[in-house]
Amino acid sequence: MLILNAADVRQALPMTLAVEAMKQAFAAFSDGKALVPPRIHLPIAPHAGVSLIMPSFVDAASTAEQALAVKVVSLFDGNQARGLARLQAAVVVLEPDTGRPIALLDGAMLTAIRTAAASGAATDLLARRDCRTLALFGVGVQARAHLEAMCSVRPIDTICVFSRTPSQVAEFVECAARVLDPSGTRIIVAESPQQALADADIVCCTTTSKTPIFDNADLKPGVHLNAVGSYTPQAREVPPETVRRALVVVDSRQAAWEQAGDLTQPLQAGLIDREHIHAELGELVLGRRPGRSDDQQITFFKSVGLAVQDAVAARVAMENAARLKLGQVVAW
Template identity: 45%
Template sequence: MMNNLPEATMTLILTRQHLEQVLTMRDCIEAIADVMRRFSLGETVMPVRLMTPVPGRGSHAAMPAAIPGLGVLGIKSITIFPTNPERGAPAILGLVILNESNTGRPLAVMDAAYLTAVRTAAASAVATRALARPDASALALIGAGVQAGSHLWALSEVRPLRSVAVYDIDRLVAERFIETKSRRHPELTFRLAASPEDAIRGADLVCTVTTSQTPVVDLNWLKEGVHINAVGAHTPEARELDSATVTAARVLVDSREAALKEAGDLIIPLQEGRFGAEHIRDEIGEVLAGIKPGRTSDAQITVYKSVGIAVQDIAAARLAYERAVSLGVGVPVEL
């Protein structure tokens, strides 16, 4: 990614359709790997997100960050309303505002839902590339929503996938997912799983992308050497992994500060006394920077616990803006 931003005097509006034209998963994976290294080396500025509960609906998140080395800062403002799909609306809606860091000029305003879907999966792909066994080819997707699709896309960029087992609490959702994705990925064998256990047994890679408040992964179902991307839970009370899995695994997080405040997958077993804070303090950016080890044996279970952090959004937004300006995509406006 270039450190010098394209010259522009107006603010660029980028819709979902614009982002689909300019933001590729492969490029986003590299942008996220770069910014996670910067983050763990202390080269970014990022407060923990501000969460505002919306009674009866969900929550609003304000996520600011600055990346001085890339010349940008910005904020993502999103709503997370889990029941929206029942009303025909996406669960995540919002905007990202991207500013250049010299004068603070707003460079772009863009759709946050698509950006979030891509950058979240790109972060899991970065962790998978760093932690999973090189020959990992059997993927289990627990949850068959938007993030399941983006994770399938992302992990196919970094590992030689051959088979995909899919489970969703709504069987019809899982069936539609398989029908759609099998056409897009004819090289893969898809299987509808009867339960999380059915999907997970024998998998080399597991992605949990659910809204479940209680564990959907049990240690007894996991094969040796499996890598897990735990993505769906992002509050202290919710978790997708059981305590035994987290205790047994080599755990990496995106941000230790955010994880210890927001990740129920880690907070709950920590409060149970299963382990000390040192067990869950290492960041994936430290592995990428060579500061901390990743996988230490073929048999080791590895977990990447993601809560999603603002530097990822701003790095992805910068990439999208850079590509959009280069390709002449988007609507320039004078604010």
């Protein structure tokens, strides 16, 4: 069995490769070639945690192109006090034609990359080609991954970041400066959401907020939004007025209506109906639905995360790891 730790996964799954992998994953999903059962929620109440079990199988013309994997991802609120990340995860990859376990990957790193890569794929398909200014809400793992994803699909030269936890902003800026071209990119720390959005062409929401994090009136025409922070009906990051006027694309219609508070709450309020979702991202990849209609249109990609992303990302990471001779092989 191949073991890929976080560093191995990071090296084996560069963002540009991950973005293309996510286009493949969503195309397979929208084309009916991916089996993605509802994820199992296992509350761990005594420890203020929850574990999610996410299996997926992706069919293809050959066994080598198929993907079969199961991710177990856990979120424990008390981990930070113990010096641990809130999110803990592992991905088990199985041989598609035998079910034999063949790899174990660090799931936290895989999740960070594939989530941002999905937004990267959506941005590539929906954002204006001339986008250069990025607004980031949040300064955590997903903010960092989204910064990389956005820079991989558009020539970003200005990043404006806003966080309600200013103590973490300096660390984010320092980390971002290490991966960006200092001569061609500037980082601005915004003092308010309004300042962050003033010139934004692309907006990425990566927070754990339960309520909208900016005002609809502060968005300029033609902006593209990605929102990944909320994945329950009780949480949302985007104002309902923005949802109502935007062209909305999701990873999965069913999952969005079940889990995305950014959509379910405006639906319950009567601001939108179930036809308001324009397309699944995979339908754009397949050319079955159009994307942006003009440069003034606001586009919005809402994702809650699908197991098919993990299966495809893990397969691609394994293939690249073999080429680069990464990881450890243990007897099984």
